[in-house]
Each structure stands twice: as structure tokens, then as C-alpha cells.
Amino acid sequence: MARTLFEKIWQAHVVEQMPDGTCLLYIDRHLVHEVTSPQAFEGLRVAGRQVRRPDATIAVVDHNVPTSDRSQGIAEPDSRVQIETLERNVAEFGVPFLPLHDTRQGIVHIIGPEQGISLPGTTIVCGDSHTSTHGALGALAFGIGTSEVEHVLATQTLLQKPAKNLLVRVDGRLSPGVTAKDLVLAIIGRIGTAGGTGHVIEYAGEAIEALDMAGRFTVCNMSIEAGARAGLIAPDETTFAYVRGRPFAPQGEAFEAAVQHWRSLRSDPDAVFDKTIVLDAATVAPMVTWGTNPEAVLPIHETVPDPRDAEDPARRQAMQRMLDYMALTPGQALAQVPIDVVFIGSCTNGRIEDIREAARVARGRRVAPGVRALVVPGSGLVKRQAEAEGLDRILTEAGFEWREPGCSMCIAMNPDRLAPGQRCASTSNRNFEGRQGPGGRTHLCSPAMAAAAAVAGRLADVREFA
């Protein structure tokens, strides 16, 4: 029977199936960070249980870490306790760990692929919703809660029901100045924040195949913002070239054998999807969000929408609430909205390719007066690579701050946060109320668009910054 890519990976990992369809699913890779794991390790300790496969588990600190000089340790007491707790737990349970001062430290969803820990055809979980990122390699990767973290630590399995299949096919090619971030924002704008609920999204089509791995990670990363359990892209030559030679990836003959298998990881031509959405890449423009969830998004050349145009009264009320929070007026040109802060980084857009994009716009220009612009590499290795290419100099000469790796202002658990009322052009993934700090206002966009906003002092169309 014809199968989707999701079904192929799923079926290869079913340990047992219960009468009601619930499956005991085997997990190949478990990524652990400091925020969602302390209670899970504590649960193991209380019950006298062990980690079943420390060698399939890896831990890193990312959410809480300061992105300024950290040679003096971590000043914020709660953050320090959480990080020290992880350090104690990995030592006690024998879990491999990338500590704060390791060059390889970084955001968990950047370092998994970067280290070759995340591989095509594997199941990957992490106590973080953006685990969907790793699906770009053709892995089934999804976020879980802390109880499930504990379940995976103890059993290397999860109790799950299979998801439904949603195919998002993107035909044609993206226009110049339009990136993977714009594409995924356009997809979320089309299907909505709950459009993927209960589904795994497989992205396919010419525009997806043309993306480099960085772009594919960005697209899969934001699958959760459409409510999907996971995002998937069939592995191809781009994927294999990316994985080859990475530290934890198979090497030599084992790699060649793996590639032979990985080539079978694609949906059969007559596979049945529960839903299919088709987009024309050529119609996608540089995008920016105007509201407080990622589906509230428009092309940068548009104007702020008018709640009075919404037919459903609840929708009208929700739009008005968003505009009140965002301090925007219907009809206002998005490209005229002044900004205070720019954040370039996160698991969505903290890769070397993203920093190159930002530097390309920043080169020879200056951050507008009064604007604070942060660039936070996704990992220590991204930072080192950017410095080797001189990108840090281009950015700092233009007035950007060049910082240490971590989640930073995407989640504002460390000192990088917006003050109430501040408005930020951000390459992160969520524009929820207060996400970047209480009262902060977030406009999601691509790295190039964020850099353009920094220079213009307002949301700006990157196509004017060629």
C-alpha cells in the first residue's frame, strides 16, 4: 500500500500497537534542555528509575543563558539554579552534555542538526515545541511536555496516536528578496494557527526542493505555529550533503549504507494525504506580522487590516484586541511602522546563512538612531564561522550588537527582553502578547527584513535595500 513519508517513519518505530490505535513509539534521539527537564529527572529520582538510553540522549543549556560575557557565570539566581540543576542531573544520570563553555553550545534545535545528532528517518523528541525544526532532515521530530520527557528518559518510548497527513506543496520559485521565512509565514497566514492541528505537515514542491538546509529548517521550525505536530521534508542530495561528515553522523561505509536507506524516505507517488494545500511561490512577498499570533501576517507593502472588515464578531473582537495591544491603526502602512529593537537569532533564524543575509543588508549602512539591534548566533560554531567570515565586523561596524549564543529575546528568559511598549522586528517564531517581555510588541520577519528594519528605523521592504 502506498505510504506517506510520515507513515514510513512512524511504522518503522512502532514497538507495539494497542487495540484503540495508540502506539508505543520508539524514540531514536532525545534532546534535553534546562527549562523542561528538572521535574522529569526529579520524577526518575523519586521513583528510583534510570535513563534507559543515555547514549540516545543529549543535553544542552540554551533558554536561560545570558548572551553577554559569561566568563563570570550567571548573575540571575533562578536561571543559575536551573542550569546548575541540569549539570547535576546529567552527571547523576550519565547523559552526554554540551555545557555553557563548550564551543558547540547553542540552541538545541541548531546544534542537533549541526552535530549530526539529528538524522533522516529517525524519531526525535525534545521538551520544546520547536523540535519540529529537525523534520527538515526527513526525521519525525516533535515537541513534548515534561511528563513525556520523563517517559522517554525512563523507557525510550512514547505513547502516541498516528497523526493525519497534510501536504503543503509549493510550486514555482521564490522571487528575489523572498526567503524561507516569508514562505512559511505565508503558509501560516493561509492555513491559520490551528490549520495543522492533529496533522504532520509534509512540505514538497519545486520551491521547497530549491531551499538550502537552513531554509528548510526555518520552514519546518514554524510548523508548530500552524498547530502541526511536526513538519517534514523528504531527504535529498541537499540533505545528504549537509549530514555528511558531521561529528555524530555515521561515517564512511555506514554513511553510504544510510544514504541508500534514506533515499527510500519519500512519500509514494500515490500516497493519500488527508488534506493538500497548494501555493505558488511566485506570489509570496516579504512578510511581516501585524498582530499577536503568527497567522496575523501580511506582505510588507500592505496596510494594517480593519477589524470592521471581519464578518465574524468574535474575529472582529480578536482583531481589535490585537491592534490595541500592538498600538496599530487600521489603514496604517506596515512599512511606516517605527521600531525600537531588532532581534536576529533564534532556532528559526540563528544559522550562519541567516547571519549572512543580515550582514548583506547591513554592510556599509548604519543602524538608525535610537534603535537597539541584537544579533545572537544560534550556536558557538555559528558564531565562530561568522567571525571567520568577518560578518561580526560588518554587523558591529553598522551598529549591531554581536552576542553569545542562546535563545535570547525569542523567549526572554534571560536578560534580553523588551521593555513594556517597545516594538521589535524579530526573526523569531512567536508574536504572542508579552512573548519578548511583558508589554513588548513583536513583528515577525526574515533576517534580511529585520536588518532592513534596523537600518530604516521602521518596518521596511528589503527589496528596497538591494
Place this chain on the structure above:
Amino acid sequence: MPPFTSLTAIAAPLPLANVDTDKIIPARFLKTIARTGLGVHLFDALRYDEHGAERPDFVLNREPYRAAQILIAHENFGCGSSREHAPWALLDFGIRCIIAPDFADIFHNNCFKNGILPVRLSRAICDALIADASLGPNARLTVDLESQIVARPNGETVAFDIDPSRKRALLLGLDEIGETLQRASAIAAFEGRHRAASPWIPGLAS
């Protein structure tokens, strides 16, 4: 996990769609290594002003809803992050049941792991229950898991669907990890087959 069998309690109306996990519990309160004590931060931005004073118009700051154990909301409740701190905060406040047209997947999962019953009912029924819940001191609903029924103050009942294995786990307050560990031999057998079929997935121990 505390079992969930039947609950008769005050229901609080929260007629908002897309209530995200940052709204349920902002990230700055996730810097804890405990599961308890988060109830005071539940719905922080909706519940308190910038000086930390209660906003008198927010439902959970009003009587009788301070004692609510049931919450009724609109579509896509719990969207956003995987933080289990969201159900922990709800539970710590006293909420044991959430009724909405639909839930985000990870939040939905997380509820079941904590003895919270998420009930999916149509938007029209949710709106009727929200009207019930707005009756003040009479805003009591009964949610019975065994019979899969919500009983309204006027005596009408509404049936809801639930996955049989999840129902059983909630009714018994099962320790799922303990249950799965009883399948250890099946897991070990799978590992043997899986290693043979996919020898290129190396261990991470350095």
C-alpha cells in the same frame, strides 16, 4: 497522577480563541525546578496590572470564579509552546477540566498527564456553557468522565468523546511510565530489530 472521575464545580467563562501558553503562564515564570506553586502566575498578564495589582474585570479575580475548577474557552486553547508549566499552573490554581471547541496537540497531551480533563465540544455548545458559566453563584457544571457527560445547571446533558485509553488512564490516575516499563521486554526486542535494520544510528556517548 490524581485520578479524574466526576467533578461538580464552578465553571469560569473565558470566551477567547487562541489562548496561547505564554498567556497561560509567561516564560519568565518557567525558571522553576518544581511542578507546584505556579497557580499564582496563571494568566499573569490578564490577571494583574503592571504594578501586580489584580485586574478587577478578569474573570478569575471575581467571585465565585476564584474557586473555579472548570474553564470554558474558545478555539485552539493552549497553542504555542510545549511547556507543561501551563497545565501545572492551571492545576495549581484548581482547574481540573477545560472545555473548548479544540485544543493544541501538545497542551492537550500535557493535560492528560496531570489529571486534567480537556473536553472538546462544538463552538455552539461551548457558547451555551459560557452563558451558563456567566450565571454567577449558579455557574456550576458537572463533568462525569465515566458516562462522558457534561450536565448543565438547567439539567440538560451534553455528551463528549474521549479516547478510550486516555479515559482509562484518567479514571485510574495511572502511572504511565510504570505501565510502559512493564513492556520492557517488547522494547528491548524492538531495539534489537531496530539496531539491525538501522545500524547507522550511532550512540552519542563520547
